[in-house]
Amino acid sequence: MKAEKIWMDGKMVDWDKAQVHVCTHALHYGSGVFEGIRAYETESGTAVFRLKEHIDRLFNSGKILKMVIPYSKEEFRQAVKDTIKANKLKSGYIRPLIYRGFKELGVSPFKCPVNCTIAVWEWGAYLGEEALAQGIKTKISSYARIYINSTSQKAKICGNYVNSIFAKMEAIEAGVDEAILLDTNGYVTEGSGENVFWIRDGVIYTTPTATVLEGITRDSIITIANDMGYQVQEKYICRDELYISDEVFFSGTAAEVTPIREIDNYQIGEGKRGPITENIQKKFFDIAKGKEDKYLTWLDYI
Secondary structure: OOOOEEEEOOOEHHHHHHHOOOHHHHHHOOOOEEEOOOEEEEOOEEEEEHHHHHHHHHHEEEEEEEOOOOOOHHHHHHHHHHHHOOOOOOEEEEEEEEEEEEOOOOOOOOOOOEEEEEEOOOOOOOOOOOHHHHHHEEEEEEOOOOOOOOOOOOOOHHHHHHHHHHHHHHHHHHOOOOEEEOOOOEEEEEEEEOEEEEEEEEEEEOOOOOOOOHHHHHHHHHHHHHOOOHHHHHHHOOOOHOOOOOOOEEOOOOOEEEEEEEEOEEOOOOOOOOOOHHHHHHHHHHHHHHHHHHHHHHEEEO
16 A cells, blocks of 8 residues: 555645654544545546545535635545546545644644645455455444444544444454444444445345444445335344345445355355345446446546
């Protein structure tokens, strides 16, 4: 993971010289917001998937954390494209970050400047190429998803992800690939960095957005599934409904569409990628790679 240039506050900086002060507020208190975005190589060149929606969510996250962002949305979208061009990236991952920098230390962030960066790099399947076909093993985390009134579920706040870090570490040390977190009432929420879908009797279900991040890939999957003729419903469930589902999969910018073959040592369905998951996964990648004219508005070409 390394590229040539990182965009920092309006300037292209060499990767190894993109530095911040050790007293940066976000480093101490997690006072930053970020996005994960992907760019895909298509026959018409590199295209960013749903860039507008990602930057809209980034700015909403900044608003929730009371940041005055010193760039417009259009300027930020252009900066993403400029960073991709500067790094000659054909496909990969894009990480915009808006954070409170250094002026003084203390819990209050208000006197600290708002700084902005965009990094890009080549990155394949988040959980491995094999996982896209064979599925992954997961476990229900012992760590509950942060209570909805403890922080914001609608903002991708850096500090919130300590919750995910604990769940991910626990999963890895237990010998599985990923965690699924429950909320404080015991209902299924999401993975450490992914939304979750499950399928029973041909119906696709997912968790309501009240307790999870409003995933852009999640929204894409719901639209795609509806267009393909599937019924999609939001539903609160306990962990055992996942165990008896026909198929389960994660969605997310990093995870894309990743099947889940096992949860807590329970085999899901036939223990491999199910047919509905495979259909949706194929359609998703065709769209991201510019092969579906109906969804070309989701792509921003470089």
